[in-house]
Amino acid sequence: MYKIIKIEDGVVYVGKSSDSQFIEISQNNFGFEPVVGDYVEFYKNGETYIVSKVDQLAQFANFQGVGGQSDKSKIVAAILAFLGAFGFYEFYIGNTGKGILRVLLTIVGSIPFILPLMVLMNIIWNVINMILVLTSKPGSKWHQDAQGRELKD
Numbered sequence: 001m002y003k004i005i006k007i008e009d010g011v012v013y014v015g016k017s018s019d020s021q022f023i024e025i026s027q028n029n030f031g032f033e034p035v036v037g038d039y040v041e042f043y044k045n046g047e048t049y050i051v052s053k054v055d056q057l058a059q060f061a062n063f064q065g066v067g068g069q070s071d072k073s074k075i076v077a078a079i080l081a082f083l084g085a086f087g088f089y090e091f092y093i094g095n096t097g098k099g100i101l102r103v104l105l106t107i108v109g110s111i112p113f114i115l116p117l118m119v120l121m122n123i124i125w126n127v128i129n130m131i132l133v134l135t136s137k138p139g140s141k142w143h144q145d146a147q148g149r150e151l152k153d
Contacts, residue, residue, distance in 0.1 A: 001054055004038045014040055025049045070149035074133060077151055081129035085122050089129060094146030 005022060006013040012034050015022030025042065027034060029049040034040070039054040072093055081089040087102025109118025136142035138150050145151060 001039050001041060004034050004036050004040060007034060007036060014042065025051060070145040070147070070151050072145050072151050074136070074143065074151040074153050078130050078133040081133050082126050084126045084129060089133075093144075093151075096146075 002014040002016055002023070004012055005015050007027070010027045012025050012027050012030065013022045014025060023042075026049075029042075030051045032053050034051075040051050041054055042049050042051040044050075070093075077089055077093055080092050084090070084102065085106050087099035087106075090096070090099035090102055105118070106122070109115060109122065132142040133151075136151075143151055
């Protein structure tokens, strides 16, 4: 793994601290906007480089990324999605922001003149979520937790 150490005049300098060497790569070879400090991997194809950014957070947290196995159950997620007026499903799979939104919508829905509409919308939302989770296949967003790991069947 290499680190971007300098960017100057369309040339990106990447290096490893272990060997004190660096390589010059044209900025045109990057599929993203390089920033000093980014970690990258690159492959040389003739005179052209193919450069990809390495996700340090995922490596640091030891996530397996997409394709890894979550400790969360698909069946539990589906049950919580069905009972989800307070966002239990969202909290369970790690989508805290969406969980908070569901709690706020439930609180707003408790206002008497809004209650019938909110109850109906919540029931429809919960049933759709439950069906999407139960019928999901590996690789789909409904079969993954918030970190992109596959739910256990």
